[in-house]
Amino acid sequence: MTDEAVLRVRDLRVWYGTERGPVRAVDGVDLALVPGETLGVVGESGCGKSTLGRGLLGLLPEGAKAGGEVRFRGTDLFELSGRALRELRGPELGMIFQDPLTRLNPLWRVSEHFEELLRTHCPDISAEQIRHRSLATLRRMGIPPTRYRNYPHEFSGGMRQRIMIALGLVLNPAVLVADEPTTSLDVLVEAQIIRLLADLRRNFDTALLLITHNLGIVAEACDRVAVMYAGHVVETGDAREVFAAPAHPYTRELLRSTISLSTTGLHYIPGAPPDLVDPPPACRFHPRCPDAMQVCATRDPVTVSPRPGHRVACWLHGPAEQVGAGGDAPLVREEIDVADEA
Amino acid sequence: MVWAPIRSSRGLPRWLLGAGCTITLLFVVLAVFAPLIAPYDFDTFSADGQRFAQQAPPSAEHWFGTTVQALDVFSRVVFGARTALEVVVLSVAVSLLVGVPLGLVSGYFGRWLDRLLVLITDTVFSFPPLLLAIVLSFLLSGLLGGGVAPAALAITVVYVPQYFRVVRNTTFSAKEASYVEAARAIGAGPLTVITRYLFSNVVQSVPVIATLNAADAILTLAGLGFLGYGIQPTEAAEWGYDIQRAIADAGAGIWWTGLFPGLAIVLLVTGLTLVGEGLNETLNPTLRRRRLLPVTLPTRDTDAGGSR
Amino acid sequence: MPTRPEPAAGAATVLDVADLRVHFELRGSFLGRLLGRDAGSVQAVDGVTLSLRHGEVLGLVGESGSGKTTLGRALLGLVRPTAGSVCYRGTDLAGLRQAQLRPLRQRIQMVFQDPGAALNPAMDIETAVGHPLRIHGLVRDRDELRDRVHDALRRVGLVPVERFASKYPAELSGGQQQRAVLARAIILGPELLVADEPVSMLDMSVRAKILELMLDLRRDLDLSCVYITHDLATAKFFCDRVAIMYLGRIVEIGPTERIFADPAHPYTRALLAAVPEPDPTRTLTRQLPRGEVPDGVDPPGGCSFHPRCPHAFAPCGWEGRDVRALLEQRWTALDEADYAAEQALFADLAELDVRGSRLRIRPAASRSAESIRALLEQVRVGDPDEPLWRGVRQVSVADGACVVDFVEGVDPNLGPVDEGAVACHLYDPAYR
Numbered sequence A: 001m002t003d004e005a006v007l008r009v010r011d012l013r014v015w016y017g018t019e020r021g022p023v024r025a026v027d028g029v030d031l032a033l034v035p036g037e038t039l040g041v042v043g044e045s046g047c048g049k050s051t052l053g054r055g056l057l058g059l060l061p062e063g064a065k066a067g068g069e070v071r072f073r074g075t076d077l078f079e080l081s082g083r084a085l086r087e088l089r090g091p092e093l094g095m096i097f098q099d100p101l102t103r104l105n106p107l108w109r110v111s112e113h114f115e116e117l118l119r120t121h122c123p124d125i126s127a128e129q130i131r132h133r134s135l136a137t138l139r140r141m142g143i144p145p146t147r148y149r150n151y152p153h154e155f156s157g158g159m160r161q162r163i164m165i166a167l168g169l170v171l172n173p174a175v176l177v178a179d180e181p182t183t184s185l186d187v188l189v190e191a192q193i194i195r196l197l198a199d200l201r202r203n204f205d206t207a208l209l210l211i212t213h214n215l216g217i218v219a220e221a222c223d224r225v226a227v228m229y230a231g232h233v234v235e236t237g238d239a240r241e242v243f244a245a246p247a248h249p250y251t252r253e254l255l256r257s258t259i260s261l262s263t264t265g266l267h268y269i270p271g272a273p274p275d276l277v278d279p280p281p282a283c284r285f286h287p288r289c290p291d292a293m294q295v296c297a298t299r300d301p302v303t304v305s306p307r308p309g310h311r312v313a314c315w316l317h318g319p320a321e322q323v324g325a326g327g328d329a330p331l332v333r334e335e336i337d338v339a340d341e342a
Numbered sequence B: 001m002v003w004a005p006i007r008s009s010r011g012l013p014r015w016l017l018g019a020g021c022t023i024t025l026l027f028v029v030l031a032v033f034a035p036l037i038a039p040y041d042f043d044t045f046s047a048d049g050q051r052f053a054q055q056a057p058p059s060a061e062h063w064f065g066t067t068v069q070a071l072d073v074f075s076r077v078v079f080g081a082r083t084a085l086e087v088v089v090l091s092v093a094v095s096l097l098v099g100v101p102l103g104l105v106s107g108y109f110g111r112w113l114d115r116l117l118v119l120i121t122d123t124v125f126s127f128p129p130l131l132l133a134i135v136l137s138f139l140l141s142g143l144l145g146g147g148v149a150p151a152a153l154a155i156t157v158v159y160v161p162q163y164f165r166v167v168r169n170t171t172f173s174a175k176e177a178s179y180v181e182a183a184r185a186i187g188a189g190p191l192t193v194i195t196r197y198l199f200s201n202v203v204q205s206v207p208v209i210a211t212l213n214a215a216d217a218i219l220t221l222a223g224l225g226f227l228g229y230g231i232q233p234t235e236a237a238e239w240g241y242d243i244q245r246a247i248a249d250a251g252a253g254i255w256w257t258g259l260f261p262g263l264a265i266v267l268l269v270t271g272l273t274l275v276g277e278g279l280n281e282t283l284n285p286t287l288r289r290r291r292l293l294p295v296t297l298p299t300r301d302t303d304a305g306g307s308r
Numbered sequence C: 001m002p003t004r005p006e007p008a009a010g011a012a013t014v015l016d017v018a019d020l021r022v023h024f025e026l027r028g029s030f031l032g033r034l035l036g037r038d039a040g041s042v043q044a045v046d047g048v049t050l051s052l053r054h055g056e057v058l059g060l061v062g063e064s065g066s067g068k069t070t071l072g073r074a075l076l077g078l079v080r081p082t083a084g085s086v087c088y089r090g091t092d093l094a095g096l097r098q099a100q101l102r103p104l105r106q107r108i109q110m111v112f113q114d115p116g117a118a119l120n121p122a123m124d125i126e127t128a129v130g131h132p133l134r135i136h137g138l139v140r141d142r143d144e145l146r147d148r149v150h151d152a153l154r155r156v157g158l159v160p161v162e163r164f165a166s167k168y169p170a171e172l173s174g175g176q177q178q179r180a181v182l183a184r185a186i187i188l189g190p191e192l193l194v195a196d197e198p199v200s201m202l203d204m205s206v207r208a209k210i211l212e213l214m215l216d217l218r219r220d221l222d223l224s225c226v227y228i229t230h231d232l233a234t235a236k237f238f239c240d241r242v243a244i245m246y247l248g249r250i251v252e253i254g255p256t257e258r259i260f261a262d263p264a265h266p267y268t269r270a271l272l273a274a275v276p277e278p279d280p281t282r283t284l285t286r287q288l289p290r291g292e293v294p295d296g297v298d299p300p301g302g303c304s305f306h307p308r309c310p311h312a313f314a315p316c317g318w319e320g321r322d323v324r325a326l327l328e329q330r331w332t333a334l335d336e337a338d339y340a341a342e343q344a345l346f347a348d349l350a351e352l353d354v355r356g357s358r359l360r361i362r363p364a365a366s367r368s369a370e371s372i373r374a375l376l377e378q379v380r381v382g383d384p385d386e387p388l389w390r391g392v393r394q395v396s397v398a399d400g401a402c403v404v405d406f407v408e409g410v411d412p413n414l415g416p417v418d419e420g421a422v423a424c425h426l427y428d429p430a431y432r
């Protein structure tokens, strides 16, 4: 499995410089994406999901620094020149953003968006080929060919998002990062788009990283899930298995606090994700974790693999010999006020 | 709240503000303490029963020399600062008092009131400012007699439309904000909404315009004086008038009568403009860039992932 | 954890809304206005009738643009209804002037979707929360004001009060801002709370906390609530009754249990099927309605859900636009040459966008009307189950154009079903 990964991230760190000190938005993440799979990334706001998604494509905002490595088919993106990286973006690495209207140029027809994109990346392409490839991709997204020459404002929100996805797919990238692609959409349209994304893995060989705060979407559209907390990935594994039997207390609490149609009682995680300028020591979840033990406040948890393909960083899962004598005694937590929330 | 961005400003905006404030303060000191700083009154041409020399070059006795009327140039420059400040403070205060409430009311109520006010202010706005000031100053001095007030009011009318426009436009967009709806939902009447909810959020851009207008007002005042429609020389010292009188001197190689009032105008206008631009950079969030600080990733001692 | 307290049976009616309409005139282009051309209007709320009993929580659920917020605002008199009435305990708000409405604001309060925007950024929390008391002159002095504000802040969990009272909204998190908005809403001791998507802007882990607070407030303060949301899961948890809205109308209303266990309207069923559930046993095999909520300026004829409805039949309001949508849908599946050939038959596709029960399709210059008729026939044979054909009376050729005659569309009325009401011809005895 490891060898076939198209994108492999090792110890990725992305920090932002601020007046209060560095914000450790992504702080030591290991991930792998195989062709044709969909990986969902979930976590509360401010846990570093978007930063991770951009970091995977080598997109860093001004003032940010990255460490570690992101290997795309063996080449480390951070070692490439700016130009070489830009050439990869589009044909190999694609991104879909949350708000499609701000990403589409209001003065360009849909056709012009495709022409511009295809011409930049395939200089020799003929006008006929552009039309053909664009229409073929748009069709798959359910946009009729009659609308090819319309302007973005002539489409509804869901159609614009589908056009964005089509633009992301027309070059057939190997890796696509979608950052909350449905957050601004209505329930039914959201479901349609999620279906489309779920169909992607069957029809294309694209590896999709789907960032969302909706656990339901992950359960329905993703093969694997990565749960992020305070800059760390705390659990990864098969989406269904993780949701059926979450190993990390954060995953479990997150699932319990989601309000779904089967919810009969309210539940929430006390407190809020930490300020990433000064995160809690050792396990970053320990001030909020109902299962916290003595060792959790003193030593970083070790990532273990209870099942093949399932990784979790929590002392509950050992290794027992490293917990030490008395390390598993319950930790007395400080009281958290109700209003201490994100 | 209001001061926080100014206190935390850095770099160019802070420098602009600092320099501008220093220059402006210098003139405020000159204006307030003019009788103490200036050796003579602005219309004094003799001391101890002895007439000053006419058109005397700068000397220990008359630092900036004297004019053809034997007036001490230094004293006139200092008293000129007082006139300028008086006019500016008066005109800015009155235009704020008129322009801001009109803008709030017009933006909040909209409809025919808004259309009428916009029409009137646009008409005023479309006149060349100096021409308008001349006409008004002419009319007002007939009504109010001479002195600082007619000039100040003439300038006021020129600037009211600017405050009106800015406040009206921001009110127009601010009243769509959900906190205005929320205020109505708790039972606030229009007056409460305007004074407690809109005012403080709408006036943010006013200090910037006020300082920039103050700079502009100095120039307009000097223009009025230069053309002879401003404050009469017997009533107060005024830089524009002095420059106009100095034109004839320039040909005769007498530079000091024109240079010093001119310099005063340039300095004060620059000072106020710097304050205005500095405020704009600090208060205007679209221009305010988040400060980025360098980050260094500590190298990992465990494995190969190093910092870049 | 507390669940819903039952509203007292036979409790008094707090709110009675009858045939409420709120239309917004669109301001067209300058030229259009000059020529007296009407830019049309959005029928944001288009004939809504409902009532709310004391102590009850009524949910308004629907996609965006369905008129939920506008209806909520009309309940407070924040927008003037175009027609109909909103009676709060016998007083019709629609007939009152703003000044007469203001005292009533003590009884009806609102919570907003974006808590950050609902608080004046230049007012600290203590002043903001206490402002309703000052506006209505309900406190004698500063001490009393402070005490009551602090009580309210404590009530919504903003403790220690000293830590929050002097803060400005920007210094609080979204959840804390929403708590402050709730404190401001309850400080006057209202009877009715209109909550417009109070948790949709909040992070999922904060939603449960705010919902729990709202449940507590509702129980302790004996509130009646109108809960507006597009999130069915929270509606199911929070509401006693639910009204499903689509394009300005209520399409189904009934007790929460019945709506969720046995949804009657096809739209309700679709919404329920679309909710993603974090349930590892569920799979993605469900039928979703096609397309999106149409533009409210020119809603579809007949039942406005018919273009998306999988069960639509003859009387549902079929028209020219639906034929165009059907053709475009077909073309997304054709390859380019076939698409080009088919499209070339039509003189102008925009001509299909007409209302009414008769559609004339002109062929392109060198093509015949017969070939269009043949194409439509081919489409029908290809997918005979397509609901549109149930509403097509006949396709013929006349005067050099292909003519499609539809069954006259009928607007479904909200009719009773067991427990509640639904607006759908499927439940209308006349069509069974």
Ligand SMILES: Nc1ncnc2c1ncn2[C@@H]1O[C@H](COP(=O)(O)OP(=O)(O)OP(=O)(O)O)[C@@H](O)[C@H]1O
Binding pocket: A016, A017, A018, A023, A025, A043, A044, A045, A046, A047, A048, A049, A050, A051, A052, A061, A213, A276
């Ligand atoms: N450009 C930036 N400069 C400084 N800090 C930033 C920047 N972008 C993000 N951050 C900080 O990094 C952390 C992680 O941010 P990120 O946007 O990745 O979180 P997220 O999980 O995507 O949250 P959300 O669900 O709100 O989008 C947050 O504390 C955020 O404030």
Ligand SMILES: Nc1ncnc2c1ncn2[C@@H]1O[C@H](COP(=O)(O)OP(=O)(O)O)[C@@H](O)[C@H]1O
Binding pocket: C024, C025, C042, C043, C044, C062, C063, C064, C065, C066, C067, C068, C069, C070, C071, C296
């Ligand atoms: N002030 C307004 N002017 C014009 N149209 C409006 C206005 N407010 C709402 N609308 C329109 O009314 C319809 C219903 O809006 P709204 O009540 O906000 O729906 P929801 O809350 O369900 O999203 C939408 O089509 C919207 O564009």
Ligand code: SF4
Binding pocket: A248, A249, A250, A283, A284, A285, A286, A287, A289, A290, A291, A292, A293, A296, A301, A313, A314, A315, A316
């Ligand atoms: S390591 Fe300890 S504190 Fe962290 S999640 Fe596991 S049990 Fe909780």
Ligand code: SF4
Binding pocket: C265, C266, C267, C303, C304, C305, C306, C307, C309, C310, C311, C312, C313, C316, C412, C423, C424, C425, C426
């Ligand atoms: S009336 Fe009923 S069956 Fe007909 S379109 Fe509407 S919802 Fe569907």
Ligand SMILES: [Mg+2]
Binding pocket: A049, A050
């Ligand atoms: Mg994000």
Ligand SMILES: [Mg+2]
Binding pocket: C068, C069
């Ligand atoms: Mg809304």
